[in-house]
Amino acid sequence: MPDRHVTRSGDDYAEAFSLLLPQGQAWPRDEGSTLMKVVRGLSQIWGVVETSASKLLEIESDPRITIDLLPDWERNWGLPDPCYKEPLTIDDRQRALVQRMTIEGAQSREFFISAAAYIGYSITITEYRPFMVGLDRCGDSRVYGDGTEPMYSDTFVVGSIPVCNPNGDPVALDELSEWPNYGLGPDTIRHYWTVHVHQARLTWFRCSGGQCGVDPHLRIGLATDLECLLRRWKPAHTEIIFDYSGLTPGDPMAGTP
Template structure:
C-alpha cells in the first residue's frame, strides 16, 4: 500500500484560524459573515501547500510513478540517455529511471535477457567461437530437428548439447538449427555476439500517470529497439561487439501498454 499522509484542506485551516480570533460581537463566527469569508479565502492557500507537500511525499518520492519531479530524478541519474534517437513516453522514462537505479550489472546471458525483459523486449542471444580442429567438422554442421523437445546432438562439439533454431527456440521437426560456431576466421570472432530481437517496439498512447501526453505523443509509434541497443551497448563487456538481428521481427511487442 502506498504511503498516506494527513492532508488538511483550506477549510480545515479556516476552522483552526477562526478559533484563534478574539471573542465578541465584532468577531462573528457565522458561516455567511464577512469575517469568516475573508478567513476562509485566506486559508485556501495553506490547503494547497499541504496538498502539494503530501503529493511530494506520496507520489513524487517514488521513481516508479513520479511526474512533476521526473526531470529532477533523471538529471540526478544521468537520464535521459543521449544515445536515444527517438522520444520516450513518460512511462518509458519511469522504467528507464527505475532500471538505472536498481541495475547491478553482470556479463551472463541471463542478465542481458532480463535487462531486455524489464523494458518490454523478448530476446535471444547467440555467442560465437572460431573453428577448432579436432572439435568441429568441415561443411554444413547444422542439424535438422527430429521433433523432440529438447533435442540433443553431438554434431556441435564432442558431447551432447541442446540444439536450438536461429531464434533460440527448440528445433521443431525438419527445422534447421542455428550455426554452432562462426566458421573459419580469426580468434577475435569470439568477441562478437548476436542479439535476436523478436518483437518490434510498439508505443501506444495511454492517458494517466506514466502514459502519453496529449498533443505530443501519437496514438501509436513503431520503431526499432533503439533503447534496447543503447542499454545493451552500455552494459556489454568492453571488448565485445553486439550484432542486432531483426530478421525474425514480429509486431507482437508492446512497450507502453497493449491495445
C-alpha cells in the same frame, strides 16, 4: 492513492483558526458572517501548501510515478540518455529513470535479454566459438535437458559452460538445446555474438504517461536505443551483430513497458 499523511484542506485550517479567535459578539462564528468568510478565504492557501507537500511525499518522491519533479530526477541521474533518439513519453522517461537507478550490470545472456525486455524488445542471443578437436564432435551435437540446474553436455568437460537455450536459460527437462555455433574460422569468432530482435517496441498512447497534442496513438520503435545501450554494456573485447530477419510487430495489446 491512499493519503498516508492525512492532508488537511483549507476548510480544516479555517475551522482550526476560528477556534483561536477571541470570544464575544464582535467575533461571530456564523458561516455567512464576514469574519468567517475572511478566515475561510485566507485559510485556503494553507490547504494548497499542505496538498503540495503531500504530493511531494506521496508522488514526486517516487521515481516510478513522479511527474512534476521528473526533470529534476533526470538531471541528477544524467538523463535523458543520448541513446534514446526518439521522443519519449512520460511513462518511458519514468522507466528509463528507474532502470538507471537500479541497473547493476552483468555479462550474461540473461542480463542483456532482460534489459532489452525492460525497454520493450524481445530478443535472443547466439554466441560463437571455434570448433576444437578433442572437445567437439562431428554430427548433431545438440543435447536433451535432464532437468538439472545447470546441465552440462557430454561434449564439454565437467565444470565448464552450461548448456542453455537461446534465451540464456539452462535447457529444461526433455528440451533440445540449440545448434552449437562452432565454426572452422579463426579463434576470434568467439569475440562475436548475435542479437536476434524478434519484436518491435510498440508505444501506445496512455492516459497515465501520454501527452495530448504531443504523443501519437502508436509509435513503433526503431531499436536504435537497444543497439546503443547493448553496445555500451557489452564486454569491451566483443562485437555485436544485430539480426532483424525475424522481426514481427508482436502483440499489439502488450504495448511497451
